[in-house]
Amino acid sequence: MNLRRVIAFALVLLLAMGVRHATAHPAPDTADTNDYADADAQILKEIHDHSEVMENLEHLSDAIGARLTGSPQLKQANEWTAEMFRKYGLTNVHLEPWTIAHSWTRGTAHARIVKPAEHPLTIAAAGWSPSTPGVLHAPVVYFDAKKKDEFEKFRGKLKGAVVIYQEPASLSPPKPEDSRSEFVRAMQAPPPMKGEPPAPSPYAVLQEAAKARTAFFKQEGVAAVLRDSNKPHALLNMTGIGGEKFEIGAIPTAFITGEGYRMLFRMLKHGPVEVELDMTNSFSDKPVEVYNTVAEIRGTEKPDEVVMLGAHLDSWDLGTGSTDNGTGSMAVLEAARTLAKLQLKPKRTIRFVLFTGEEEGLVGSVKYVEAHKPDLDKISGIFVHDTGTGRVLTLGLHDNYQDREIVDQEIAPLRELKLLEPSMQRSFGTDHASFDDVGVPGFWAIQDGAEYTKTHHSQSDTFDKVWKDDLNQGAQVLAAWAYNTAQLPAMLPRRPVPAKTPPANPDAKKNEEAIAKPADSDAANVASAKPDPLSEMDTKILAQVKADEPELKANLLFLTDHIGPRLTGSEQLDQASRWMLARFQQLGLANAHQEPWSIANRWTRGPATGRVLLSSDAKSAEAPIAIHLTMATGGWSPATEGTLKGPVVGVAVEKAEDLQQYEGKLKGAIVVLGKPLDLQAPQNPMLTPWGEETIPIAFPKSDKPFDFTAYMKLRTAELAFFAEEKAAAVLLGSEKWFGLLNMSISGRNYQPGVIPTAYIAREDFMLLWRLLDSGTVQAEVNIAGNFSGKPAEVYNTVAEITGSEKPDEVVIIGAHLDSWDLGTGATDNGTGSTAVLEAARALKKSGVKPKRTIRFVLFTGEEQGLNGSKAYVTKHQDELKKISAVLVHDSGTGKVLTIGLMGNYDARETLDRVMYPLARAKEIGLAEPTLRKEDGSDHVPFDEAGVPGFWCVQEVADYDKTHHSQADTVDRVRWDDLTEGAQILAVFAYNVAQLPELLPRKSPKP
C-alpha cells in the first residue's frame, strides 16, 4: 500500500473515529532517528540477505551431532565454533575450560512389562544414571508420598522394586500448539524490595523433596526408578541425575514414554505389575575438562566494557540438540558473523559466549561468572537465546526494571521484526540467570513456542524441526540488541542484588519447569504465604464485588434502558448525573457532589436523510430511481434547513494545497470526503507489536505511524474550504460494515460546525465512490438538528471515601457518563461508569479505611474531546500534586487484561506490586502491566498535567462495532468481564491508597 492511500484513509478513519483520539497525540517515536538506527537497518538486511545460520546449524546437528557435556562431540563443537568465529574475523577467540567430576556415556536400555501381560517399553537412561546390575526382574511400586512424613508407609516395601512416583497428567487431547495465544505475560510475584531478602526459590521446595525422596529410595534398596516423559506420541524426555557436579547418579533411573508410563500406572490399579529392565552406561573414572567457546569484537572507545550474547552449545543426546540449543548457538554465531562483516566498530566490546553444562543446571554460565568475578562490573549486560526455534517475541528482562526504558528505545528501530512489548518476567531456565544472580543485567529471549514442548530434550530434537525465518529473526534481534547496547551512552543500569543471594546454581530441572510454566508455582506461593492485611482486604473487596453482581447489572440496565443515550448537554445526561449522585449518597460516600462546567450550546439531533438519484431524466423526475442512504447527522452539525439537491463530488487529498483544484467547483455540491480503504481488525492489545497502535477499533492496513497533528490541520482546512466554496454538505463514511454508523463531533467546542455534516454507512460510502468512478452522480440530503443558542451547565459527578491518615492525598478511579446517542452508550461508557459505581459500593461495604482518600469521578463531555476531565484538571490545579494516580475504565465491555501506564516507567515496579493480588486471583489472572500509551480517554488530561494517569487495557470484544454506533446497547455487555473490571478498579484504588508514598511521577524528559 502506498503512502498516498494511507493518508487518504487516515482521514476517513479519523473522521469516523472522531474525537475519541482527538487529543494531543504524541509525536511518532523519535527513537528511530537515534544513532544506531542506520546500523540496525544494515544488520537486519545482512542477515536477511546473507544468513549462514541454516548451513551452520545443519553441520552442527548432522556432522557433529548430540553434544552431551563431557563428550568428544561437544569438544568437537567447541573447536568448530571457535574456528568459525575466527573465519568470520572475530578476535580473542578461545576456549575457557572448567571441569566436571565424570563424563557419562549412554549405553543400551531395554525394558518390558512381563506381568500381568507382556508389553515392550521404550526407555532411555537418565543422564549420569548408573547401569543396572544385569537384567532386573522386579515389581513396580507407585510411590505416592508427596511429603517426607508420608514416606514411612513405604518403609520396608521398596527393596528390589522399580519405583514410579509421578501422577501422570492427561496426554489427550494435546495442549494447543499456539503458544502465542497463551502469551499474555502472566504476572509473577514481584521481586523483593530493596533491602529485603530474595524470595524463596520456587524450586527450593521441589529440590528439597527430590533429595529426600532419593535418599529414602537409596536407604530402602530401590532397584531402579522410571520417570514419565510426559509427552505424547512416544516422545522421550531427558534430564540428568548427577547434579551440577556431574557425579554418578544414586539409583539407576530411566525415562519411559508417556504411553508406557500410563500403562504401568493403569495396570497397578488392578494388581501387581512386574517389569524386566536393564541399562548399561559408563562413566569416566576421573574428572574431565570441558569448555565454553568465547569470541569478541573489540570496542573502539570503551574496549574494557562488554556487552554479551549467549547460548548453550551442549545438548541432551536423544536427538541432535538442534532446537535446544543449536538454534541459539547458531543465532549467536550468525550475529557475530554479521557484526564482524559490517565492521560497525561498536564503542564497547561485544562478546559472544557459547556455554556448556547448561542442561545439568546452567553450570557453564555459573563457571563463567565465577571465573570472571573481577571483571563482572565491566559487563553491561547479556542476552541469551535458548527457547527453541520460534521467533523472538520479545526480551524478558528478569526484573531489571531499571533497564526497561532503555530497552524500549533500543528496540524502537526494529519495528519490522514485530517484537512484542518487553516483559519484566523472570526465568531461571536459561544462562542469563547466572548473571542476574550476581547483579549483571541478564535478559532472555521470549520465543514463539514452535514445537518446543515436543522437541525439547526428546529424540525429535533434530534439524528438520528448525524454522529458518524465525531463526534468522532471532539472530537479527540478538545482533541489533548487542550493537545498540554497545552504543549506549553508559552501561546498562543495574538492580541491586538482594541482601542474600539465592541458591546460585539451579538444578537442571528448573530449566524444564521454567519453560513449562513461567508464572510463579504454587510452591512459591506456599513458601511466601504469610498473613498480610493488604491482601486480606483485597480478597474481601474482590468477594464483595462478586456478591454485588446483581446490583451492577441492575445499574447498567437502568442507565441504558431507562435513562438512555447521554449526549453532553442533554436532559438524559443531567438525569444520569443526578441518578449517579443519588447512588453515591445512598452508599454513604463522603463529599458526594456535582462539579459544574459549561458548554457553548446544547445540541439536539434531528433526522438525516438522503438519496442517490440514479436517473436525472426529466421524464421520470416525479419518481426518480433512487437509493436511500443510511445516515446520521454529525454531532453539533448545522442543519441544511430542508432538502438540498446537488452533484456529488468525491474529495480525497493529501495536503491542503491539493484542495485548490476544487476551487469554484463545489458550489452546491454534496462532498464525499476521503476514499474508503482496506481495514484491519483490531487485535488483542497484548499481542500487538510494541510501538503499534492498540486502539480497539478497525484501522488502515499500513506500516506508517499516523500523524495526528497533520491530520487535524488538514481536516480543519478542508471543512473551512468546503464552507468557503459554499458546498451544500459533507458526507463522511463509517468504517464499519453492516450498516453500522459512527459518530463524532463536527463542530468545535460545542459551537455549530462550519458546514452541514453527516455520517453514512460504509456500504453507501462504497456505492458513492463506485458511482463516482463511472460518471456523475446526483444526490439529495436533509440534515437536521437544533442548537440551544446559549451556554449550558453540565456536571462531573464526584464522591469519596476519605483517607484516614493522609486525607488530602487522593487516588481517583473514573469513567465517563456521557455517550453518543445512536445507541444507548452501554459499552461507551456505561460499562466504565457502572464499574466505578460498583467499585465505590464494594469498597464502602468492605469497610475499607484507606490511608489516602479514594475518589470516584464520572466525567462528562468526553465524547467531544475529553472536555469534562480537562475541566476537572483545570479546576483542581492546586491539588494535582496530591493526586497519586488516576485509573480510567473506558474501552468497552471486554475483559480488562491489565492496566496501561502511559510510559510511567518509574512507577512500573510499584504498580506490579499493586496489581499482583489481582493477577494471583485465578479468576482474574491479570497480565503484566503495560507501559503502552492510549490517547483517547479521560486519563490523558491528568497524564499531560504530570499526574500518573492510567487506562484499562481491554479485550476488543466487538468494540470496533459497538463504538459510537447504533449497536452500542446493553445486549453487547459481557457481564462477567464487567464484574472483573469493577474488581480491578476497586483493588487498584485501595492498594494505591495504602502505598507508603505517592506514586512516582514520570521523570522529566530532556
Ligand SMILES: [Zn+2]
Ligand atoms: Zn536449552
Ligand SMILES: [Zn+2]
Ligand atoms: Zn468512551
